[in-house]
Structures are given as structure tokens and as C-alpha cells.
Amino acid sequence: MNSTTAPTATAAEPDPGLAHLPADFLWGVATSSYQIEGAASEDGRTPSIWDTFCRVPGAVVGQHNGDVACDHYRRMPEDVAMIAGLGVNAYRFSIAWPRVQPHGRGPANARGLDFYKRLVDELLARGVQPWITLYHWDLPQELEDMGGWPARDTAYRFADYAALVQTALGDRVEHWTTLNEPWCSAYLGYAEGMHAPGRREPAAAAAATHHLLLGHGLVAQQLRDRATTPLKVGITLNLSDHLAASDDPGDLDALRRADGIANRLYLDPLLRGAYPADVVADLERQGIKLPVRDGDLEQIAQPLDTLGVNYYSHNTYAADPRADEGGGYGAGIRTVPQGAERTAMGWEVLPEGLTRLLVRLGRDYPGTPLVITENGAAYDDEVAPDGQVHDPLRVEYFRSHIAAVCRAAEQGADIRGYFAWSLMDNFEWAEGYRRRFGLVHVDYATQRRTLKDSAQWYSRLVERFSR
Ligand code: IFM
Secondary structure (H helix, E strand, O other): OOOOOOOOOOOOOOOOOHHHOOOOOEEEEEOOHHHHOOOOOHHHOOOEHHHHHHOOOOOOHHHOOOOOOOOHHHHHHHHHHHHHHHOOOEEEEEOOHHHHOHHHOOOOOHHHHHHHHHHHHHHHHOOOEEEEEEEOOOOEHHHHHOOOOOOOHHHHHHHHHHHHHHHHHOOOOOEEEEEEOHHHHHHHHHHHOOOOOOOOOHHHHHHHHHHHHHHHHHHHHHHHHHOOOOOEEEEEEEOOEEEEOOOOHHHHHHHHHHHHHHHHHHHHHHHHOOOOHHHHHHHHHOOOOOOOOOOHHHHHOOOOOEEEEEOOOEEEEEEOOOOEOOOOOOOOEEEOOOOOOEOOOOOEOOOHHHHHHHHHHHHHOOOOOEEEEEOOOOOOOOOOOOOOEOOHHHHHHHHHHHHHHHHHHHOOOOEEEEEEEOOEOOOOHHHHHHOOOOOEEEEOOOOEEEEEHHHHHHHHHHHHHHO
């Protein structure tokens, strides 16, 4: 490993409230396949929608792509050693569909699957639990050519692919997440066009939402039906905490619509077995109908062992006929800045929103354990003359957000784990490599990894918890 200084213990740091968390709490770090692996055409991998999208002029900052990324495909054993060196007990990563099932159909590609078998073996040998996400946005291009997620058939193709992965890894992996952030796949990919495949078709985005959720339901049931050892099934949603700017009926309705399209459109079918009637009505007013068939909602509402929560910021909404910032279909919503510090992504740092969100989930959707599957911040880090990366803003971001998690646990939310996003700097989608979310700095010219101060801080926190 060409990484760096091992984490060292320092003088006492403020306790964020760790005593409120259960003793078997999972502390992890997270990544995803396209963002770190590189090796885009090695060992039989075929292009995903992101390989294609990255080639569209202007789609990604600097026309960056994932061809090399963090070269993790080749450096995996050193990267796993680095993860284990942090002292975390779980690693969340995703499987590249076009690596294990090239072209999105047909038999498994043994060479692609071997990579994940070796990764899982390395993790287990070092006492780190693998936490698999089956889909983190890298749809095989051929499936997009046949309609992508707006086509119902893609949900069934997803189930076929998941079976191949389970056959290879099911005996050794306990934690399975079906989808990462279906709102992003559907809305950013098919309505807004700022993510792959770059389509701007609101009706297609609504269909994609339904078929992603259907795919989740098919895979969740299939994972359980085919399991030979006990497993746990979940889904990860990017959920935000939402408030209205005032009690004005217009602002309250802006809140209802924004929260409906971003949060409830996913939470309700998964955890209550029905789409929220008000959101369905909002969509229908825009001429958009979710393509629900008999039995779909029962299929989607499979029991969840955990709900994965990705939290980055909070949103306050106001009605504004000239704006369209509601994170979904329909205009007339403005987000109201709270005057907080912002990360390099421009996202306000509002940890209190994470407490409110977790408490709300426990109240409105009781009975499902929560795991924070992503939380973190991008800052413009640089290697200092002393060879270290000093990132006090990220340390404070993690400290304040972990304290927010502890406060939610104190208020009764059932929270089982926390994964920092991200293990290392990586390909930040439309932002390319200019945004750095890592605990570990990556020099893309040399692939040198350097633990940032935040990595050392996180490692000490985990150690303190385990004592
Ligand atoms: O990098 C992404 C990740 O892939 C999904 N959740 C949000 C992160 C930061 O934008």
C-alpha cells in the first residue's frame, strides 16, 4: 500500500454521544463500483450508461470518466488493508452489473464475479463485514438501448442479474442492498438529464421510479427465497429533511409536494404498500401516470430488514411561481437557504436535519431498523507541505452529523449503523473528479492514497466506541 501514517490516538475529543448507540453498532465506509473501480473494459466488462454518458460533450465536468477512477480493480487488496487499518467493521460497496453480466443478459462472467469473490474473501479475512449494493447506477448500456428503467422488462433483468451475484456470493455475504438512491436513477437520469442516461422525459422518470421499486421487490423476495444462509435485505434511499419556510398555506403545500416526490413516493410503497395519493394526484395533474399493474404494490412492499438512509443536507421550501427547485416534477417551489456553511457541492451543513429525519422515519414508518448508508462532505482538499491532508471542515462535518445520529437514537430512533461517504476520493458523477468526498485523499496521477485528518479522526472514534 502506498498510503500513509497509521491512525494515532490523541488527547480526549468531545464525545458525540456514543453511549446512545447499541453495542453492536456497525461503523463503516462506503464506495460504489463505477466511482472507484476503473478497469472499464477489463475481464469482459461491457459499457454501462455512465461509460456512454461520460462521452457526451458537456455532460461531465472536464469530460472525466470512470475508465481508471481509483484503479481499485487492480489495487483492491491494498485498499482492503487500508479499510481494515481504519478499524471499521463494515464496508459498503456495489457490484458492477456490466462486469458480472456483460450486456445485461445471459450467463455470469466468471472473471468479473471472481473480482467480487476475492474482495469478499479479503474483507472477511480481515474481520470487515461486506455490505453489498446490487445497483449503484451502472446499468448495462444494452438495457438502456432497450428502454432502460422506464421499461418494465428492466426490473426482471435486474432480478436475473441479482440471482447470478447471489449464487456466487450468497454463502458469505449477509447484508444485501438492492438499490442505491432510486430517486437519483429515476429523476436525475430520466427527468433532469444531469445523470446517465441524460434523458429529459418526466413521464419516463415516473415509469423508471415504479420499475426500480418493482425490481427492488422482485430481488428482495428472490434473495430470501434462494438463501442458503441467513441474510438481511434492505434498500438505500437518499432522504432529506424538509421544512416549510412559514405556515403560509402556499409554503406548506410546497413542502407537501417536495417531500412527497423526494421522500414519500419511495417510502410509502416500500413500507406502507401504497403510493401516496396526493403525489399520484399531483403527477396525474401533469398528465403522468405511474404504470402500476395488479400485484405490483404487494411485490414492492417486501419486508425490509433495514432501511438505508443517505443524508447530506436539509431543505426548507417556499412557494414561488417563478422557481422550480422542488426536486421533482412541477414548478412553483423554491428552496430557502438557511445561512449555514456550505460544502464544495454547495450543500448547506445542517446536521439537525439528520436528527429530525431519523426521528421522523421511526415515527412515520415504525418497525424498520435504520442504517445511515451514506453521510459525508466534499471539500477542496490539498496535500500540505508536511505530506498530510488537513481537512478540519470534514472532521467537523462528521463530528456534528454523528452527534446528530446519537441524538436521534437518544430520542428513540432504531439506528444500527453508520457508513461514512466515502472511503476515498472518487468519480463524483457529473462533477467528475473535482469534488473530493474521501476520508482518504487520492492523487489521481500516481494513485497514491493519503489518509486525511478526517480518516484518523473517524478511526479514533470507532476505536473509542469499541473500547
Ligand atoms: O457520490 C454520491 C454517491 O454515489 C451517491 N450518494 C451521494 C454521493 C455524493 O453525491
